[in-house]
Amino acid sequence: MSTNAALFDDEFLKKLDYLNIISKRLFAGQLRAERRTRKRGAGMEFADYRSYVAGDDFRYLDWKAYLRLNKLIMRLFEEEEDLPIYFFVDSSESMEYGNPSKLDYARRVAAALCYIGLANLDRVNVISFADNVKSELPPLRGKGRIFRVFRFLTDIVPGGATNARDSFKTYCTEGRRRGLAVVVSDFLDPAGFEKAMDVLRHFRHDIFVIHIASHEEMNPVLKGELLLVDAENRAAREVTVTPGLLTAYRAEYTRFCEQLEQYCSRYQLGYVRTVTDYPFEELILKVFRQGRFIK
DSSP states (O other), X not given: OOOHHHHSOHHHHHHHHHHHHHHHHHTTTTXXXXXXXXXXXXXXXXXXXXXXXXXXXXXXXXXXXXXXXXXXXXXXXXXXXXXXXXXXXXXXXXXXXXXXXXXXXXXXXXXXXXXXXXXXXXXXXXXXXSSSEEEEEEEEOSGGGHHHHHHHHHHOOOOSOOOHHHHHHHHXXXXXXXXXXXXXXXXXXXXXXXXXXXXXXXXXOEEEEEEEEOHHHHSOOOOEEEEEEOTTTOOEEEEEEOHHHHHHHHHXXXXXXXXXXXXXXXXXXXXXXXXXXXXXXXXXXXXXHTTSSOO
């Protein structure tokens, strides 16, 4: 497991400050505007009228309407309420694959996006999942809390099979508020990604998918007689790796990536795909440019 110092060193912190400045410049005046929910109450923006009911606040009576109609009328306003951000970080066994590992890359991406959210006073939650919810960092607000995020992410231990559907269902049915769900994963789930993402859509979360891959799994360099062992369920299979088999594998992996991207496009979800040697700060800028994470 990587150390906190290696993953989140001074150079990393400098990049976070840079990304925070860029986010403010890109979205000045628009931060979180589309990621708020509105409820009727005493806010700043006028919404509607209704008749007075005993116990209502006299400050919101429309006295001009009373003079015209001889009837007590209440003015209603829209009250804005920030929606939380949920970071679902895949920590299944397959995420330990690659150099650097997919999990280390996921840690850095999640930490960077958490920092931007905290700096903009969003309420941030971080969840580690595999075959179910493994651990959770309670809601945080304010960029000074980023070191708690670092500790949580560093303490994640990869292991277990992937069952994103059960993980999301367990988490979302515990009375969670609707918010932005950021899923950071390789999406190598035996049950498929569709059912898992359907759970988040069912609970009406806005969704952003960060799909992490390694060069080793995209374009494996293998040949000859091999015994391949599944990283998560330990199933073993003897195979003869030929050029034709590698070509078929690459085509299947490409099809898998395209299906995930098409699913996100169909339901208007945010989506970016990356490999683990791609500069994480460039990936964060890609996320910003989609206009989904920060509004």
